[in-house]
Amino acid sequence: MSQRSSSTDILIVGGGIAGLWLNARLRRQGYSTLLVERSELGAGQTLRSQGIIHGGTKYALSGMLTGASEAIADMPQRWREALAGTGELDLRGVRVLSDAHYLWSPGSLAGNLTSFFASKAVRTRVGQVKGNELPLPLQHPGFKGKVYRLSELVLDVPSLVARMAELAGDSLVACQTIEPLHENDELIGLVLDGHAVRARRIILTAGAGTADLLQRLGLQQPAQQLRPLHMVMLKGPTLKPLFAHCLGGGSKPRITVTSHPAADGQWIWYLGGELAEAAGVARDEAAQIGAAKRELADLLPWLDLSAAQWATLRVDRAEPAQSNQARPDNAFLAEQGRLLVGWPTKLALSPDLADRVIAHLQHQSIKPAQHEPGPAFPRPVTGQPFWTGLLS
Numbered sequence: 001m002s003q004r005s006s007s008t009d010i011l012i013v014g015g016g017i018a019g020l021w022l023n024a025r026l027r028r029q030g031y032s033t034l035l036v037e038r039s040e041l042g043a044g045q046t047l048r049s050q051g052i053i054h055g056g057t058k059y060a061l062s063g064m065l066t067g068a069s070e071a072i073a074d075m076p077q078r079w080r081e082a083l084a085g086t087g088e089l090d091l092r093g094v095r096v097l098s099d100a101h102y103l104w105s106p107g108s109l110a111g112n113l114t115s116f117f118a119s120k121a122v123r124t125r126v127g128q129v130k131g132n133e134l135p136l137p138l139q140h141p142g143f144k145g146k147v148y149r150l151s152e153l154v155l156d157v158p159s160l161v162a163r164m165a166e167l168a169g170d171s172l173v174a175c176q177t178i179e180p181l182h183e184n185d186e187l188i189g190l191v192l193d194g195h196a197v198r199a200r201r202i203i204l205t206a207g208a209g210t211a212d213l214l215q216r217l218g219l220q221q222p223a224q225q226l227r228p229l230h231m232v233m234l235k236g237p238t239l240k241p242l243f244a245h246c247l248g249g250g251s252k253p254r255i256t257v258t259s260h261p262a263a264d265g266q267w268i269w270y271l272g273g274e275l276a277e278a279a280g281v282a283r284d285e286a287a288q289i290g291a292a293k294r295e296l297a298d299l300l301p302w303l304d305l306s307a308a309q310w311a312t313l314r315v316d317r318a319e320p321a322q323s324n325q326a327r328p329d330n331a332f333l334a335e336q337g338r339l340l341v342g343w344p345t346k347l348a349l350s351p352d353l354a355d356r357v358i359a360h361l362q363h364q365s366i367k368p369a370q371h372e373p374g375p376a377f378p379r380p381v382t383g384q385p386f387w388t389g390l391l392s
Contacts, residue, residue: 004195006374008032009366013178013213014206015039015380016046017157020164021350022087022205022357023171029358030368034199035375036173036192042161043383044207046347046367048231048315050258050270051160051349052101052243053079054152059106075300075348076152084155088351094163094389095156097259100133102244103148106299126150136240140302147244154243154258157347158385165382174380180217187217187338195375202364203357204342208318210341221322222334222341230280231315232271232292235391236308239267246299248274255295260385268387271295285312313392321343331356 010026010363012019015037023035056072079088083094103126109174128151138147173192181189181196185311186392189198204210211224241259248254256273271292280288289310296303320332320343328345331353342354361367 004375005198006195006237007198007371008034008374009200009369009371010034011197011202012036013190013202015172015206016039016044016205016207017042017049017160017164017347017350018207018344018353019203019205020161021089022203022342022354024164024167025354025358026365027169028089028166030363031163032371033174034197034374036169036175036178036190037172038174038176039208039382040174040319040381041165042135042157044209045315045317046207047157047383048313048386049157050199050256050272051097051155051157051260051347052256052258054346055057055150055152056261060114072346072348073353075135078351079153079155088354089167091160091163094276095158095159096153097110097156097261098154098241098243099126101150101152101154102129103150104135104244105146105244105362107145122280135244135301136244137242137303138244140300142302156260156284161180161382168335172379173377173388174258179217180214186270192377197374199338200369201338201361205342205343205344205353206314208345210318210343214341217339219251219336219339221336222332223318224343225314225321225325227319227325227327228313229249229272229276229317230283230288231313232288232310233278233313233387233391234292234305235262235268235298235387236270236305237266237267238304238307239269241267242269250274250276255299258385260387262348262387262391268391270386275300281314288312309391310383311387313390317345321344333357335359335360 006330009031010033010125012035019035023033026033053076054072054078076283082089085092129147134147176192177193179191180187181191204213206213242257244257245253246255253273255271255275258270260268262268303332319328323326331344333342333356342353344350
């Protein structure tokens with residue numbers, strides 16, 4: 001064991017939204033915590049996400065109320081309360097890019113039926129919008145589709161990470177090497193850059209990095225799966241904000257668009273959905289941009305994208321392994337002695353993961369304890385927005 005040592009109630013590894021939300025919840029309940037990040041806060045999946053606080057509608061596109069839509073239906077309200085300063089966290093100051101996300105049918109029979117069934121299949125409030133209530137890019141005489149307003153938020157994720165870092169106080173730790181700390185063959189903490197930290201619980205929330213951490217700890221379970229995406233972004237002077245799932249006839253959105261503010265006042269569209277899934281993953285950057293151009297030309301032919309800049313970004317969604325690599329319905333938490341391993345599976349479900357950890361602590365009668373102040377660790381920096389270095 002290192003000669004330098006300290007202790008804490010909870011030691012969290014991973015500075016994305018899952019770890020940051022959990023850290024803030026635990027600190028608010030009086031626990032002493034340390035959150036360890038080897039790279040930058042939010043630098044993995046978090047800052048590459050579209051920022052949508054889903055309520056489950058897109059998971060009900062087949063017309064059935066699935067396990068995923070049930071699990072996530074309450075999330076928008078919990079996030080709204082936090083953003084108002086009346087919820088489990090105080091997220092006042094986080095920028096809300098849009099108070100609603102939209103379901104957009106391009107006018108095909110299949111798309112119209114899909115949007116109708118989706119609107120009936122979820123508990124969140126859904127209403128059709130027309131005329132000047134439509135998102136600006138859809139307010140064109142050539143638009144013949146239908147649009148439904150969902151009570152789902154879209155957040156500016158960089159401002160969310162910055163606020164979470166504020167709530168973390170002095171609990172954030174930047175370190176390069178993380179090694180297990182054992183006593184009598186039991187994991188009792190971690191060694192962070194040579195400093196031993198004992199903890200009553202160690203929680204891994206490192207997203208794609210969790211598999212490597214488990215290997216370092218000599219563990220093979222729980223297994224992790226990666227589901228890749230090939231996202232597309234475009235920036236141009238003619239773009240107006242759009243936050244919408246464009247429906248096709250299948251069980252996934254044909255394309256999902258969110259809009260993000262660049263420093264020069266222009267908007268960046270970030271494109272996911274079916275475009276970014278299996279076929280998109282198989283394409284190289286040029287082919288994926290070509291596919292995105294064709295989609296937008298088909299769906300929104302009145303848009304002038306002649307001056308737009310284009311780029312793509314590959315993202316690995318890290319989750320607990322499922323049969324046939326299916327999407328998990330809920331946040332996931334596994335327990336092995338003092339070690340807890342968690343994946344929220346989606347940004348919106350971070351509160352659900354924190355609920356599961358807190359329920360475990362209560363079940364194990366682990367209450368906040370007094371600890372001697374530890375050393376002043378270096379603090380991790382906040383990661384950059386997903387478009388940094390890709391679009392000028």
